Amino acid sequence: xxAAVRAVAVYLPEKVLDNGELVRQFGTWxxxxxxxxxGVVRRHVVEGExxxxxxxxxxxxxFAEHGVRPEDVDFLLLCTxxxxxxxPSTACTVQDRLGLRxxxxxxxxxxxxxxxxxxxxxxxGLIAGGVARKVLLITADTITRTIHPRDKxxxxxxxxxxxxxxxxxxDKEGVGSFSLGTDGSGASKLMIPAGAWARPSSPxxxxxxxxxxxxVRTLENLYMDGPEVLKFTLDVAPPCFHEILKLNGVGLSxxxxxxxxxxxxxxxxxxxxxxxxPEEKFVIDIxxxxxxxxxxxxxxxxxxxxxxxLTEGDRVMVMGFGVGLSWGGTVLRW
Numbered sequence: 001x002x003a004a005v006r007a008v009a010v011y012l013p014e015k016v017l018d019n020g021e022l023v024r025q026f027g028t029w030x031x032x033x034x035x036x037x038x039g040v041v042r043r044h045v046v047e048g049e050x051x052x053x054x055x056x057x058x059x060x061x062x063f064a065e066h067g068v069r070p071e072d073v074d075f076l077l078l079c080t081x082x083x084x085x086x087x088p089s090t091a092c093t094v095q096d097r098l099g100l101r102x103x104x105x106x107x108x109x110x111x112x113x114x115x116x117x118x119x120x121x122x123x124x125g126l127i128a129g130g131v132a133r134k135v136l137l138i139t140a141d142t143i144t145r146t147i148h149p150r151d152k153x154x155x156x157x158x159x160x161x162x163x164x165x166x167x168x169x170x171d172k173e174g175v176g177s178f179s180l181g182t183d184g185s186g187a188s189k190l191m192i193p194a195g196a197w198a199r200p201s202s203p204x205x206x207x208x209x210x211x212x213x214x215x216v217r218t219l220e221n222l223y224m225d226g227p228e229v230l231k232f233t234l235d236v237a238p239p240c241f242h243e244i245l246k247l248n249g250v251g252l253s254x255x256x257x258x259x260x261x262x263x264x265x266x267x268x269x270x271x272x273x274x275x276x277x278p279e280e281k282f283v284i285d286i287x288x289x290x291x292x293x294x295x296x297x298x299x300x301x302x303x304x305x306x307x308x309x310l311t312e313g314d315r316v317m318v319m320g321f322g323v324g325l326s327w328g329g330t331v332l333r334w
Contacts, residue, residue, distance in 0.1 A: 004174025039265020113322025
């Protein structure tokens with residue numbers, strides 16, 4: 001039994017942070033410079049909302065927009081790096097608030113940039129194994145809450161969002177074969193170094209430091225080594241791209257669109273050049289959202305469908321890469 005994507009819906013926090021506001025706060029950049037570096041004009045950010053709030057919003061949007069009933073869902077997968085609590089699993093909270101059946105499974109998994117792809121793989125496995133016929137995959141993060149207010153480098157890039165995807169059993173071609181990879185030796189390139197069990201919160205971890213560009217952060221804030229993350233992406237993306245095509249028995253000409261994790265416009269353009277994907281096939285959909293970690297790919301899929309660039313029967317390649325370090329991709333038949 002195969003798995004197929006039936007529907008995708010998105011939830012965005014109400015507050016919008018645009019480049020003009022960042023310029024007013026920092027006074028050292030211009031709106032055009034922020035856009036040229038990131039490809040972002042505005043991003044949605046939480047004001048106290050929890051990840052469960054965003055996840056529930058995405059789930060309810062999917063039910064309302066696509067005629068899905070909560071009682072039809074057999075399993076809930078929640079991808080998040082920002083759970084409400086250490087325990088219980090935030091998926092349990094979301095199951096209750098969405099009104100899913102009590103005999104439905106529910107679990108969290110912690111992954112970011114490649115999290116949507118890994119969720120597709122998990123959902124496909126649950127369906128193929130006969131555990132579930134309909135899986136609700138929700139990606140949700142409040143990543144801006146991990147960023148220091150005076151760290152303009154990351155505040156300009158990231159936004160908050162949630163996306164809900166319903167996958168169901170199908171006899172037709174749907175979710176294809178996967179290329180997945182992990183290199184934990186690079187974990188320090190994109191991480192929050194302190195605040196959990198490995199390095200508990202303390203006055204030392206809460207002390208502010210300023211780098212040579214004037215960005216302020218503590219060890220309890222998100223840290224990203226941009227040049228190293230770019231190097232990693234350019235190292236892993238081409239072989240992963242070609243392996244995805246090989247595993248699925250298709251060529252680039254058979255694929256309608258290529259949707260990568262929307263990290264930043266600059267990174268995407270460099271990867272596009274490395275992969276030699278024609279511009280008309282390559283999706284850049286970051287301008288109004290920023291980097292929403294695990295939700296960038298489903299947001300782009302939703303937008304491409306709304307714009308008519310993705311229609312029934314089309315093949316679309318999806319590929320994510322980043323925190324972990326982790327990467328993966330597959331081909332979907334829409």
